Amino acid sequence: MSTPEQYDAIVIGSGEGGKYLSWHLGSQGKKIANIEDKRIGGACPNIACLPSKNVIHSAKVASFFQRGAEFGIVHGKWHVDMEAVSARRQRMIDGLRDMHLANYAKSHAEIVMGFGRFIADKTIEVALNAGGTRTLRSDYIFLDTGSRATIDPIPGLAEASPLTHIEVLELTTLPEHLLILGGGFIGLEFAQAMRRFGANVTIIERNPSLVHREDPDVVELVQQLFQDEGIDIVTNANITSVEGASGKSVIVHLSDGARLEGSHILVATGRIPNTQNMGLDTVGIKMTPAGHFQVNDRLETTAPGVWAIGDCAGSPYFTHASYDDFRIIRDNLAGGNRTKNGRQIPSVTFTDPEIAHVGLTEIEAKKQGTTYRLGKIPMAAALRSRTLDETRGFMKVLIALDDQILGFTAIGPGTGELLPVIQLAMTADMPYSAVHNLILTHPTLSEGFLNLFNSVPKL
Structure with a gap:
């Protein structure tokens, strides 16, 4: 083994947590190597969160053309140019890449393009993308290797x-008929977007319903919304085999004898962590049964001086969760004592309308035996939704006997932007009246909080 190059810290993976940690430590004057084998900045700005929302917004614009008569707009013939949709997405990605490179340059953190694995205690060998290897050493090593789509052994x-x-x-031509395996949130976002672009879409879900872990009222509304858009839904589907080639012709065979035919097939049935072939046994890093790096509540692995961040650490598979992992490690390196226990993780599904959530669902509250009062209003009671002609959906809130907010769910236009107000009240242990008593601007969607909290049963 060649003499290792010494660094103050090595970060494997440049996803959300990894890149912010690299920039933070680099800006402190430390010598940092950030190893990345695929895309600078990780999945979110390149192939996941931001690109998908870019394409989803293009689909929203397409839906406005389809609904033009509702708004008094008369238009002629129009069509979707998938090459232009893809080009718009790529322009955004290029701009984000430039932004990331500027942040690396400013912080002086070094990007090392290649695949890193442990070859000895505190020692990483990098198989460089350009050929050859480098051997790096540090007393501080951070793993942010992300996750990838699951391809079931069908x-x-x-x-x-x-x-x-x-x-x-990356599609530049519209599928004639897209079959989507999986009725979770990723599958739903793509199903709606492709349908609005003009593709026929069938969702094939193994469970009894779409988004089957959600409250029944959420499930019912989501399924109705998708049926109204002309998306076919097949539930309780047991796939026995698949034949053909995606992009040409593909057939999905079900155990009941049904055959579902399409031109393309999309897999959206879950994700698995990227934790393989990294020489983990060499340094004693243990794994969980699900394949994540085993970490404690401070995100420390079972190897001294090695931490894990984000998806690969078993944190919720959200970019914002990975960013909070970075903050936990950052503060603890500075002498703090932060943990991941009990933290509040919000979520938004970027269908149209959006599904925003934080805290307990009704299913979770009932399972825990938690007593709650339910406040619920139709989205039309938030009058801004009427000006937008976007009244589908509802808001609901779970309130404890001591008036604390236990959970909040909203389905409606831009409901993700409503979450911080609720989160702040929950984090600060404020009673719901702290929000209810605000003077909320008319007409905004947040004004709907007034009617929502009015609907909470009084004790």
């Missing part, structure tokens, strides 16, 4: 070369 599925969330974003 006969013929892998051979069909299915699309994942990566390839579907």
Whole structure:
């Protein structure tokens, strides 16, 4: 083994937590190596969160053309140019890449393009993308290797070369008929976008309903919304085999004898962590049964001086969760004592309308035996939704006997932007009246909080 190059810290992976940690430590004057084998900045700005929302917004614009008569707009013939949709997405990605490179330059953190693995205690060998290897050493090593789409071992599925969330974003021609395996949130976002672009879409879900872990009222509304848009939904589907090739012709065979035919197939059935082939046994890093790096509540692995961040650490699979992992490690390196226990993780599904959530669902509250009062209003009671002609959906809130907010769910236009107000009240242990008593601007969606909290049963 060649003499290792010494660094103050090594970060493997440049996803959300990893890049912010690299920039933070680099800006302190430390010598940092950030190893990345694929895309600078990780999945979110390149192939996941931001590119998908870019394409989803293009689909929203397409829906406005389809609904033009509602708004008094008369238009002629129009069509979707998927090459232009893809080009818009790529322009954004290019701009984000430039932004990331500028941040690396400003912080003086070094990007090392290649695949890193442990070859000895505190020692990483990097198989460089450009050829050759480098050996790096540090007393501080941070793992932010992310996750990837699961391809279930269904006969013929892998051979069909299915699309994942990566390839579907790169399409420059519209699928004639897209079959989507999975009725979770990723599948729903792409199903609606492709349908609005003009594709026929069928969602194939193994469970009894779409978004099956959500409250029944959420499930019912989501399924109705998608049926109204002309998306076919097949639930309780047991796939026995797949034949054909995605992009040409593909057939999904179900155990009840049904055959679902399409031109493309997209896999959206879950994700698995990227934790393989990293020499973990060499340094004693243990794994969880699900394949994540085993970490404690401070995100420390079972190897001294090695931490893990984000998806690969088993944190919720959200970019904002990975960013909070960075903050936990950053503060603890500075002498703090932060943990991931009990933290509040909000979520937004960027369908149209959006599904925003934080805290307990009704299902979770009932399972825990938590007593709550339910406040619920239709989205039309937030009068701004009427000006937008976007009244589908509802808001609901779970209130404890001591008036604390236990959970909040909203389905409606831009409801993700409502979350911080609720989160702040929950984090600060404020009673719901702290929000209810605000003077809220008319007409805004947040004004709906007044009617929402009015609907909470009084004790």
